Amino acid sequence: MDSKTAIKVENLYKSFGKGDAYISVIEGASFEVQKGELVALVAPSGAGKTTLLMMIGCVEDPTSGSIWLGDEKVYDGKWLTKETRRIRREKIGFIFQAHYLIPFLNIIENVTLVPQTNGVSKEQSEKEALELLKYFDIEDKARSMPSELSGGQNQRAAIARALANKPQIILADEPTAALDTKRSVDVVKMLKKIATEQNVAVIMVTHDEAMLPLCDRVLTIENKKVVSKKSDKTKIL
Amino acid sequence: MINLAKREIEHTLGKFVVTSAGVGMLLGIVLIMIGVYRGMVIDAQVLLDDVGADLWIVQEDTLGPFAEASRVHEDLKNTIATQEGIQSAEGITLQNLQIPTQNTLVRVTAVGYDPLGDFQIINPTRLVAGRVLMQEHYEMVATDKIGLKLGQKVHLGRDIYTVVGITHGSVSSGGEPLVYISLKDAQKLQFLYSNARIRNDRTRGAKVESPHMVNAVIAKVKPGYAVDEVAKQIQRWKHKSVYTKQQQREVLTKNLIKMASKQIGMFTVILVVVSTIIIALIIYTMTLEKIKEIAIMKLIGLPNGMIVKMIVQETLLMGILAFIAANIFAHSIYTKFPKRVVLEYPDAVTLFVVVIIASILASMVGVKKVMAADPREAIGG
Numbered sequence: 001m002d003s004k005t006a007i008k009v010e011n012l013y014k015s016f017g018k019g020d021a022y023i024s025v026i027e028g029a030s031f032e033v034q035k036g037e038l039v040a041l042v043a044p045s046g047a048g049k050t051t052l053l054m055m056i057g058c059v060e061d062p063t064s065g066s067i068w069l070g071d072e073k074v075y076d077g078k079w080l081t082k083e084t085r086r087i088r089r090e091k092i093g094f095i096f097q098a099h100y101l102i103p104f105l106n107i108i109e110n111v112t113l114v115p116q117t118n119g120v121s122k123e124q125s126e127k128e129a130l131e132l133l134k135y136f137d138i139e140d141k142a143r144s145m146p147s148e149l150s151g152g153q154n155q156r157a158a159i160a161r162a163l164a165n166k167p168q169i170i171l172a173d174e175p176t177a178a179l180d181t182k183r184s185v186d187v188v189k190m191l192k193k194i195a196t197e198q199n200v201a202v203i204m205v206t207h208d209e210a211m212l213p214l215c216d217r218v219l220t221i222e223n224k225k226v227v228s229k230k231s232d233k234t235k236i237l
Numbered sequence: 238m239i240n241l242a243k244r245e246i247e248h249t250l251g252k253f254v255v256t257s258a259g260v261g262m263l264l265g266i267v268l269i270m271i272g273v274y275r276g277m278v279i280d281a282q283v284l285l286d287d288v289g290a291d292l293w294i295v296q297e298d299t300l301g302p303f304a305e306a307s308r309v310h311e312d313l314k315n316t317i318a319t320q321e322g323i324q325s326a327e328g329i330t331l332q333n334l335q336i337p338t339q340n341t342l343v344r345v346t347a348v349g350y351d352p353l354g355d356f357q358i359i360n361p362t363r364l365v366a367g368r369v370l371m372q373e374h375y376e377m378v379a380t381d382k383i384g385l386k387l388g389q390k391v392h393l394g395r396d397i398y399t400v401v402g403i404t405h406g407s408v409s410s411g412g413e414p415l416v417y418i419s420l421k422d423a424q425k426l427q428f429l430y431s432n433a434r435i436r437n438d439r440t441r442g443a444k445v446e447s448p449h450m451v452n453a454v455i456a457k458v459k460p461g462y463a464v465d466e467v468a469k470q471i472q473r474w475k476h477k478s479v480y481t482k483q484q485q486r487e488v489l490t491k492n493l494i495k496m497a498s499k500q501i502g503m504f505t506v507i508l509v510v511v512s513t514i515i516i517a518l519i520i521y522t523m524t525l526e527k528i529k530e531i532a533i534m535k536l537i538g539l540p541n542g543m544i545v546k547m548i549v550q551e552t553l554l555m556g557i558l559a560f561i562a563a564n565i566f567a568h569s570i571y572t573k574f575p576k577r578v579v580l581e582y583p584d585a586v587t588l589f590v591v592v593i594i595a596s597i598l599a600s601m602v603g604v605k606k607v608m609a610a611d612p613r614e615a616i617g618g
Contacts, residue, residue, distance in 0.1 A: 088538040089537065100533045102534070112239070117540070
């Protein structure tokens with residue numbers, strides 16, 4: 001696989017149920033996402049956006065096909081490792097619609113939780129976390145609890161958490177859904193900046209077409225097929 | 238490494254402490270129940286030890302005055318006293334009375350003994366005020382729990398008694414407070430019918446019973462004689478039941494308390510099971526409350542072991558806090574119980590071990606929920 005490729009999906013299928021309850025969601029999806037690329041994943045509700053994201057995130061079992069994350073082939077008709085959770089911990093950062101920070105951990109503990117689980121020392125992980133928090137301009141909130149921060153600050157802390165394990169891939173599930181247009185644009189611009197500066201591949205599920213021009217590329221699910229389109233940069237807000 | 242259990246408990250400290258204290262009160266009742274049993278065992282032996290007799294000679298085929306009604310003639314003591322190996326013998330009575338105090342009647346056990354005899358029934362270490370009985374009539378020594386004062390007059394039967402001594406910790410084998418009166422007064426109260434009844438019996442031609450009865454004859458064995466052998470000798474020839482002190486102790490601590498101990502044992506087991514279920518339910522609810530966070534933890538890649546450790550540590554800490562609360566609760570109220578409650582260190586240690594095992598078992602329901610939590614629950618859409 002090309003060293004610039006962060007995600008490669010080949011002939012991926014996903015269906016649910018059997019007999020009368022059989023539903024096919026994704027049929028023969030094949031695409032790549034490069035490092036440093038911000039890709040939007042757009043489709044109507046129920047079309048399978050989150051399912052596709054979950055399969056790439058090693059959470060949902062595909063029916064068949066292959067998935068590469070970085071240079072590691074993780075799925076080929078079956079998971080090639082029993083430690084899918086390790087792959088998520090080491091290679092992927094997740095961002096959700098809500099911040100979903102652990103409410104009983106302060107901001108820096110939320111950010112350092114995964115790195116420390118990966119074996120990074122407390123001192124080193126905190127040093128790196130503080131740099132990330134500084135990057136997101138919430139360094140002074142490091143010892144605050146999530147309940148003490150505004151929604152925007154928490155979302156930035158959640159993005160810092162997603163980056164803390166130095167992932168190759170960020171999977172963002174509708175990170176702007178709860179935000180107004182201005183804040184949505186800020187978050188997407190931030191994701192683009194991260195993708196570029198940290199050389200990370202970002203897939204962002206979104207319903208907001210206004211965000212698409214900010215992305216490098218758009219993946220849509222049409223008739224169960226994944227189609228890649230160039231983003232229309234002329235419509236940037 | 239971040240200790241998730243510690244951080245979560247700190248976050249919900251008030252709720253966690255109050256919940257633990259609630260469970261602790263339940264466990265405190267377990268401690269009290271065990272203490273009640275320990276108290277019963279001690280109470281059962283107080284009078285037996287205070288009397289200090291080697292032998293208890295009672296009505297044939299009865300277990301003696303602590304367990305069954307027993308009547309023997311008072312002059313049996315003279316016969317017993319002449320047996321080989323006997324140093325001295327006296328009559329003793331035990332009966333239940335209702336003592337009138339300021340506001341109410343108090344149920345007591347009255348011990349009747351010869352104040353001028355060889356047995357010093359009142360343990361001098363229990364005497365906290367006044368003196369022992371020194372006259373053959375109308376004196377009473379009462380335990381402090383009854384509420385009588387030194388010099389107070391008490392009306393019993395046909396006579397008025399004066400309280401001449403106060404004891405502490407004197408109880409019957411059933412844990413009731415004791416009063417001591419002279420044997421002659423006790424016989425009058427227990428065996429002497431009213432004049433009207435005696436006249437009526439005479440008119441009917443019925444034989445009027447002698448009031449010179451006792452419930453048991455107690456005896457001391459001379460040094461150098463085997464108590465068991467002397468007991469067998471008396472039992473064989475005098476057609477009475479004879480018990481050594483040890484046999485009476487067994488009657489008191491095994492036969493009489495057997496049912497009570499089973500009863501308390503059942504309650505204790507039920508309370509421990511209920512406590513375990515309550516801890517399990519609390520942990521289950523606490524786990525459910527953070528199932529979203531658990532799903533997120535799983536999604537971002539935290540290993541199951543780390544999440545399970547959090548649940549088990551929280552449960553164990555709840556158990557330990559509950560145990561501490563149980564001890565504080567039990568020690569702060571056990572003296573308020575009307576009967577003796579004895580809280581012993583080994584019982585607390587045993588309960589601690591049981592609580593730890595119960596906590597580990599209870600944590601399993603939370604662990605099961607953790608294992609079943611689906612990381613997909615963290616993401617909507």
